[in-house]
Structure formats: C-alpha cells, structure tokens
Amino acid sequence: xxxxxxxxxxxxxxxxxxxxxxxxxxxxxxxxxxxxxxxxxxxxxxxxxxxxxxxxxxxxxxxxxxxxxxxxxxxxxxxxxxxxxxxxxxxxxxxxxxxxxxxxxxxxxxxxxxxxxxxxxxxxxxxxxxxxxxxxxxxxxxxxxxxxxxxxxxxxxxxxxxxxxxxxxxxxxxxxxxxxxxxxxxxxxxxxxxxxxxxxxxxxxxxxxxxxxxxxxxxxxxxxxxxxxxxxx
Numbered sequence: 001x002x003x004x005x006x007x008x009x010x011x012x013x014x015x016x017x018x019x020x021x022x023x024x025x026x027x028x029x030x031x032x033x034x035x036x037x038x039x040x041x042x043x044x045x046x047x048x049x050x051x052x053x054x055x056x057x058x059x060x061x062x063x064x065x066x067x068x069x070x071x072x073x074x075x076x077x078x079x080x081x082x083x084x085x086x087x088x089x090x091x092x093x094x095x096x097x098x099x100x101x102x103x104x105x106x107x108x109x110x111x112x113x114x115x116x117x118x119x120x121x122x123x124x125x126x127x128x129x130x131x132x133x134x135x136x137x138x139x140x141x142x143x144x145x146x147x148x149x150x151x152x153x154x155x156x157x158x159x160x161x162x163x164x165x166x167x168x169x170x171x172x173x174x175x176x177x178x179x180x181x182x183x184x185x186x187x188x189x190x191x192x193x194x195x196x197x198x199x200x201x202x203x204x205x206x207x208x209x210x211x212x213x214x215x216x217x218x219x220x221x222x223x224x225x226x227x228x229x230x231x232x233x
Contacts, residue, residue, distance in 0.1 A: 001026045001154055001185045002047065007056030009046045009209075016042045017053070017209040024154070029176065029186045031196035031203050033231060039209040040189040041083060044156045047187075048080045049073050061153065077105055079152030083159040083189075085143045089132040093123050096131060096142055100149035109182040111148040119175060120145055137168035144175070154185040161195045173198050193231055205230050 002024040009017040017039050024030050032040045045051040047058055049070050057066050065073055074080070088096050097113055104110045117124035120141045131139065140160065147155065160176070161169045169192075176199040179186050190196040196203065197217045205213035205220075207230045213220065220227060 001028070001061060002187070003057070003059040004043070004047065005057045005059070007046055007053035007058065009042055009051050009053045011042075011051070015209070016051075017046060019056070020206070020209060020211055021056075022204045022211060022214055024185060024187060026185055027180070027183045028202065029180050029188070029200045031200035032187060032189045032206060033191070033193065033196060033203050034206040035191065035231070038206045038230075040206055041158055042209070043206065044080065044158050044187070044189055047156060048078060050080075074150065075102065077108065077151075077153035078156065079147040079150050079154070080156045081143050081147050081158060081160070083162060085136075085139045087131040087134075087139050087142050087146070090130060092130055093127045093134075093142055096146050097149050100146035102150040105151050105153060108151055108153045109179075109184050110151055113149075116145040116148060119178065137164040140164055140168070140172070152184075154187070155179065157186060157188040159189055159191070161190065161192050169195060193227075 004020060004022050006019050006021050007017055008019060020043060032043060034040050042051055046053050049065065049068050052067055057064055059065065060076060060078060065076065088099065097116065122138055123141055123145060131142065134142065160172050173195060176186060188196065188200065202216055203213065203220055204211060205226065212230050213226050
C-alpha cells in the first residue's frame with residue numbers, strides 16, 4: 001500500500017529525515033515510535049507531501065506521489081489527522097464533516113455521517129454544536145471523522161492518544177481496532193508504547209530521522225536493549 005524509499009526531508013537547512021525507508025501492507029496497522037523530535041511527524045508530513053523530500057521516493061498504491069501537491073495526495077486516497085487537530089472551530093460538527101466529504105473509493109471502507117456517529121457517539125449527541133465548544137478528546141474524534149469522510153485507503157494518525165483523557169484513549173484504541181476490522185490501512189505516530197502495542201501489527205522505531213527497528217512487538221520485546229535505547233525517557 002505504501003513504500004517510503006530513502007527519503008531525506010528538511011526544514012530549511014535542518015536535515016530531519018536521513019534516508020528513511022519502510023513499507024506498509026494493505027490492511028496493516030503500523031506504529032511509528034520514537035521520542036519527541038525523532039522525526040515521526042515529519043515522516044507523516046513527508047508522506048502527505050506537506051514536507052517534500054529532497055531525495056528518495058514515496059509510493060502509494062504502486063504510484064509515485066513524490067512532489068505532488070498535498071491536495072492531490074488527499075484526493076488520491078491518503079487521509080491525514082494532524083496532532084494539532086485543526087478543526088474549523090466556528091463550524092458545527094456536521095459542517096466540519098461535510099468539509100471532508102469525498103466520493104466513495106473502490107476497495108476501501110465507505111463512511112457515511114451516520115456510520116461515523118455510530119463510531120463516535122459523543123459527536124452524534126452534539127452534532128449541531130460548534131467546534132469551539134468541544135473538549136480536546138471530542139475535537140480529536142471530529143478530526144478523525146472528518147478525515148474518514150474522505151474515504152481514504154490509508155489513514156495517517158499523528159499522536160492520537162496525546163493530551164486526551166484515559167477513557168477517550170481507550171475509545172480511540174477500540175476505534176483503531178475497528179478500522180483494522182474494516183480493512184483500513186493505518187499508520188499511527190505514538191510515544192505511548194502500551195497504546196501502540198494494543199492496536200498495531202508492527203512497530204517502526206525512528207531516532208534522529210533514521211529507522212532503528214522494524215518488526216513485530218514480539219520481536220521488540222525480545223530486544224529490550226532497542227526499547228531502552230530509543231523509547232525510554
């Protein structure tokens with residue numbers, strides 16, 4: 001579904017990703033793990049072409065999307081949920097969802113407003129409320145729901161458990177497992193190892209913009225020196 005091949009990404013002169021490579025199979029849930037500043041968010045933005053790699057390639061569904069404008073990447077079927085959420089605070093929940101609407105795509109789960117309200121009952125109860133009146137957890141749900149209205153083939157979730165109440169974190173984990181049941185391909189960026197282990201099939205550890213580990217969580221448990229070197233505070 002996704003191939004990232006030797007990408008080098010920069011912010012100005014700052015070299016953030018240094019030859020990063022990994023792949024994601026169709027229907028897989030992969031967790032990008034690493035400390036703050038490791039390059040996880042830059043990886044997601046590079047996949048979306050919000051940060052365009054100066055070297056390397058990004059292929060989605062076998063098609064080279066390197067250098068495409070981000071809106072074209074989104075229309076191709078990549079959905080991005082940023083850490084900062086970026087909902088439209090003066091629009092209602094229903095209006096925010098309508099902003100994200102795209103046509104149904106062959107071979108990907110099809111999401112309707114009512115299906116999303118079933119998935120996120122908190123949003124259903126407040127469908128006419130404006131975004132500014134929502135809690136952080138509800139805003140996170142709305143951002144995910146708005147992205148799903150685009151019926152993506154691959155969903156990028158940046159720090160979905162960050163800064164929200166534990167009960168919402170549990171709901172978020174159930175939601176990602178539901179995505180897996182629906183056959184949606186998901187990449188999550190996480191610092192919470194427990195959360196990532198609960199929802200993901202595989203871990204990719206990034207440190208200093210380079211891949212340090214790529215494998216199952218069982219394999220990671222068998223290499224505590226890797227966990228301690230790149231994930232411990």
